[in-house]
Structure formats: C-alpha cells, structure tokens
Amino acid sequence: MKIRHTFKPPGWIAQNENTTYLQAPWLDSPNLQRLFAVLTARGATARVVGGAVRDALRKIEVKDIDLAINVAPAETISLLEAADITAIPTGIEYGTITAVIEKTPYQITTLRKDVKTFGRKADVEFTEDWIEDAKRRDFTINAIYTDADGKIYDPCGGLEDLEAKRVQFIGAPKERIKEDYLRILRFFRFTGLFIEWSGDGHFDKEGLAACHKYADKLPTLSKERITEEFFKILGSNNSHKLLKEMKPELEEIFSAFYESDFKILSEVERFHSGYDFPCAHLLHLALIAKDSDSIKLLRLSNEQNKKLKLLMDLREEIVDDVWRWLYYYGREITEAILLVNVGNQTITEDEYVDCVAVIEGWERPSFPLKGEDLMDLGIPRGKLLGDILKQTEKWWVLRRFKPNRAECLEQAKAIYKS
Numbered sequence: 225m226k227i228r229h230t231f232k233p234p235g236w237i238a239q240n241e242n243t244t245y246l247q248a249p250w251l252d253s254p255n256l257q258r259l260f261a262v263l264t265a266r267g268a269t270a271r272v273v274g275g276a277v278r279d280a281l282r283k284i285e286v287k288d289i290d291l292a293i294n295v296a297p298a299e300t301i302s303l304l305e306a307a308d309i310t311a312i313p314t315g316i317e318y319g320t321i322t323a324v325i326e327k328t329p330y331q332i333t334t335l336r337k338d339v340k341t342f343g344r345k346a347d348v349e350f351t352e353d354w355i356e357d358a359k360r361r362d363f364t365i366n367a368i369y370t371d372a373d374g375k376i377y378d379p380c381g382g383l384e385d386l387e388a389k390r391v392q393f394i395g396a397p398k399e400r401i402k403e404d405y406l407r408i409l410r411f412f413r414f415t416g417l418f419i420e421w422s423g424d425g426h427f428d429k430e431g432l433a434a435c436h437k438y439a440d441k442l443p444t445l446s447k448e449r450i451t452e453e454f455f456k457i458l459g460s461n462n463s464h465k466l467l468k469e470m471k472p473e474l475e476e477i478f479s480a481f482y483e484s485d486f487k488i489l490s491e492v493e494r495f496h497s498g499y500d501f502p503c504a505h506l507l508h509l510a511l512i513a514k515d516s517d518s519i520k521l522l523r524l525s526n527e528q529n530k531k532l533k534l535l536m537d538l539r540e541e542i543v544d545d546v547w548r549w550l551y552y553y554g555r556e557i558t559e560a561i562l563l564v565n566v567g568n569q570t571i572t573e574d575e576y577v578d579c580v581a582v583i584e585g586w587e588r589p590s591f592p593l594k595g596e597d598l599m600d601l602g603i604p605r606g607k608l609l610g611d612i613l614k615q616t617e618k619w620w621v622l623r624r625f626k627p628n629r630a631e632c633l634e635q636a637k638a639i640y641k642s
Contacts, residue, residue, distance in 0.1 A: 244376035244383065248280040251374055255325045256289065260372035262307040263332065268295045270332070271354075271369040271377065278365050281386055290331045292369065294352045297321055297334050319350055336360065338403065355379050362400060362407050363414060364392050389418040390428060397434035405441040409453035412470055416460035427469060439472035447523035450477070454522060458505040461497045464490040467512065477521045480514035482539075491567035495576075503531055507560040510535035511567075535560060542570050546579045547624050550586050559583055591617050592629035593636065601633070603640055612639050 250256065251272070263270040270293045276286045293300055297313070300321045304311040310324040319334030335357040336348045351357065354377070358367040364382040376383070380394050391414045393400045393407075401407050411431055419426050442450060454477065457466055464486040467474060474481075483489070489511040510532055513519050524532060534553070538561050543549050549558040562579050565571040571579075593616060595609055603609050616636045620627050627635070 244378070246277065246280055246370045246374040246376055248286070248374070250276070250280070250286055250289065251370070251372075255328060256330070257372060258307075259291070259309070259323060259325060259330055262309060263291070263293055263300070263303055264372075265303060265307075266299075268293055268299070268303070269371075270294075271371050273369045274361075274366050277368045277370050277376070278382075278386065281368070281383075288329075288331070290333065292335055292354075292357060293332055294335050294354070296350055300332055300334065318348055359394060361394055362404075362410060364394055365414070365418075367394060386418075389420055391415045391418055391431070392428050393431050393434075397428075397431045398437065401434050401438050405438060406445055406449055406453060408435040408438060408442065408473060409450065409457065411435050412466050412473070413453055413456045413460075416457060416462060416466045419462075432469070436472045439476055442473060442476045443521060445521075447521055451522045451524065455505045458508040461493060463508055464493055474512075478513055478518050479520055480518040482511055482514050486512065488564060488567040491569075492563045495566050495573065496563055503535070503556045503560055506532050507535055507563065510539055510560075511564070531557070539564050543579065545622075546582050548621050550583065551588060551621050551625075554588075555583055555586060589625040591620060591632075593617070593632050597629075597633065598636055598640075601637060601640065603636075612636055615639050 256272075260270055270291050272289055273292045274290050276289045279286050295303075297316050297319050301311045301313070304321070304323050312322040312324065314320055314322040314331070315333075319336050321332050323330045323332055334350045335352060335354060336350050337353070337356040338348055338360045354369070358369075358379040361367040361380075364380040364385045366382070367378075367380045368382040368386075369377040371377070385392050391411060393411070412435070415427055457463055460466055467486055467489075489508060492507070492511065506528060509519075509522075513536075515536060516529070516533055534557055538553070538557065541561060543558060543562050543565055546558065546562075549561070553561075559580070562571070562576055566573060566576050593613065595605070595613060598609050598613060599605060603612060613636070616632055616639060619635050620632055
C-alpha cells in the first residue's frame with residue numbers, strides 16, 4: 225500500500241497533485257469493484273468509510289468493509305436486487321442494508337445525521353450531505369472515506385490525526401459523549417491502538433477530561449456493550465497503561481481490585497508484548513478484579529466465568545510441574561499462569577521458555593484405567609473406588625504418564641490394601 229500525499233489542514237481534499245490515493249488489495253477486489261459499479265449505476269455516489277480505510281492507512285489487516293451512499297435505503301435495495309445481489313435490511317431504520325456477494329457481507333448505510341440521540345439509539349434523518357454524515361461519527365480517524373479509485377475524502381482532519389497517532393472527537397467531546405456514553409470506552413480503546421507511550425501527551429486532554437466527567441454514566445449502558453469494548457481494551461499490548469488513565473471509569477466497572485497499581489499485569493505485558501494467546505483478556509481481567517463479585521458492569525458467558533474463576537483461584541499458584549498442570553488445566557490456563565509466574569518473579573524467563581517448549585509439543589495422554597477395572601479387582605462401586613482411581617491417576621501423572629495399564633493396576637491394588 226502506498227499513500228501519495230502531504231498532509232494538509234482539515235477539509236475536503238481537492239482533485240489535484242496533492243490528492244491522497246489509497247492503494248490496498250481489498251479495494252481492487254472484483255466483488256467490491258462490482259458493488260461500487262452496481263451502487264453508482266444510476267448516478268449515486270458510494271464510498272468505503274470507517275475502520276477499513278483507517279486500518280488500511282495504518283497498514284494493518286482489514287476485516288470488515290462498510291460503505292456509505294447518498295441515496296435512500298429503498299433505492300439501495302433496488303440497485304442491489306436489479307443486479308441479483310442479496311440485500312438484507314439488517315438496520316433499515318438507520319439506513320443500513322447488508323449486501324452479500326459470494327458469502328462476503330458488505331454493510332451499506334445511507335448518509336444520515338442524528339436528529340436526537342438516546343444512548344446507543346437515535347432519531348435519524350437521511351441526507352445527501354457527506355459532511356453531515358461525517359460530523360455524526362465519533363472520532364476524526366473514523367470519518368475518512370475512499371471511492372472506488374482509492375481517492376481519499378477527509379472532511380474532519382482524520383488524516384492528520386492518523387499521522388500524529390492522535391485520537392480526537394469530532395466536535396465538542398462532551399456533546400459527542402452525551403450522545404452515546406459507550407464512546408468513553410471507545411476513546412480509550414482507540415487511543416490504545418494508536419498511542420506511542422514514549423514521552424508525554426498521550427491522550428487528547430479535552431477528550432480525556434470529558435470521559436472522566438461522564439464516567440458515572442457507564443452503568444446506563446448494556447453490560448454486553450461495555451464488556452465488548454472493555455475486552456478490546458484488555459487486549460491492548462499496554463492495557464495496564466490505559467487502565468491507569470481510567471480511574472473514574474474503572475471505579476464504575478469494579479468495586480475492588482486485585483492490585484491497585486496493576487504491577488503484575490504490567491510485567492506480564494512487558495514480557496509477552498505482541499503475543500496473542502487465547503484467554504489473554506480473561507487473564508488480564510483476573511489480574512484486575514479482586515474476585516468475581518467485584519465485577520459490576522461486565523457480563524460474561526458461562527464458559528468465560530468458569531475460566532475467569534479458575535484463573536483467579538490459580539493466580540497465586542506456581543506452575544511447579546508443567547506436565548501435571550497441562551494434564552489437569554490444559555494449555556490455555558497453564559500458559560496464562562506461567563505468565564503470571566514470570567510477572568511476579570516466581571519463575572525466571574528461561575524457565576518459562578522451557579515450559580513453553582513442553583506446551584508446544586503437548587498431547588494429552590489417556591489414563592489407562594477406568595472404574596470397571598477396579599471393580600474387577602474386587603473394589604466395590606462407591607466413594608472408595610473413586611478415591612482410589614483418583615489417587616492412582618495422580619501417581620501416574622507424577623510419573624509423567626509412563627506407567628502402563630498393568631503397573632497402574634498394581635498401584636491401585638496397593639492403595640486399596642493400604
């Protein structure tokens with residue numbers, strides 16, 4: 225991807241030698257170019273907007289492609305159906321139609337302005353004014369558009385902020401936050417994506433002050449939306465630094481903390497910066513909250529709650545036998561607690577690396593005995609049989625799964641006799 229432009233002050237960029245053109249493989253894909261052609265067949269204008277443009281300019285992977293168009297939703301549907309493209313009215317009250325081409329979804333939303341907002345909802349008015357559409361968006365970096373040729377349109381100065389790694393609200397931060405209090409968490413999340421932690425001045429001061437001012441409004445949002453955004457914050461490589469800036473917000477989300485200074489979390493992130501493992505956000509959460517009861521505004525699935533409780537129960541333990549831990553707790557939990565051990569310096573980094581080598585080659589073995597085997601020895605069904613089976617299995621695990629079935633039977637006999 226190449227960007228041909230010298231950054232200019234905010235405003236629409238004219239068609240001249242300083243015009244910015246985005247070059248990205250997804251922009252040239254046959255399906256997207258077909259969609260552009262279909263949507264503009266009767267004179268409409270369509271542009272990709274938001275995350276796809278922002279992330280392409282940052283040279284990172286683009287996952288979802290959203291478009292804006294200057295015709296009413298009914299006309300969008302008509303254009304798609306005339307070209308035999310599936311059109312799904314996924315959010316038609318807000319002007320959003322989902323087009324599906326070869327199983328790939330594209331969200332297409334009519335230009336609009338918010339007449340009145342109600343948190344996550346709003347009374348909207350459709351428009352043909354691209355600047356009005358841009359002004360209703362949250363941050364300047366999310367209000368950058370590109371057409372089918374890659375020509376960039378930047379009505380709010382997002383390119384300059386993108387280059388400066390700066391996250392700024394469009395318009396007055398207090399007013400934008402009052403429209404939707406979830407923007408408080410989105411401000412921290414996006415700042416975490418762009419920020420460079422060397423030096424001072426990481427946060428937009430006016431935006432940060434506005435977030436703190438309205439932090440007590442977070443409980444008015446749904447727990448599902450808060451959880452979604454907060455988990456993305458926890459997924460940052462420097463989440464501990466973000467969290468330290470979020471004191472008023474965290475006091476709304478939690479009633480008590482495991483560590484007030486997030487020291488272990490900071491060491492975990494320092495050691496494994498940039499490494500993604502499956503339960504990273506849950507581990508980070510386990511290193512923030514004092515216990516499950518102290519989490520006020522997050523809603524977790526049963527599976528997430530189960531993992532979180534296990535991580536909280538084990539966060540002060542030491543992985544003294546990596547094979548035993550793998551057998552009883554699995555890869556995710558074992559690796560997570562190993563990271564905690566590195567963070568609180570109960571194991572060395574070299575010991576961690578040695579353990580990871582074991583994890584990478586791990587395949588869980590099957591214990592060679594079942595309850596029926598012990599009943600064949602004359603041990604009656606019941607609690608005693610279960611206890612003997614567990615003790616034998618523990619003996620087998622401590623010997624790194626080497627004893628065979630016959631040896632395990634002999635051990636079970638010895639336990640029964642004793």
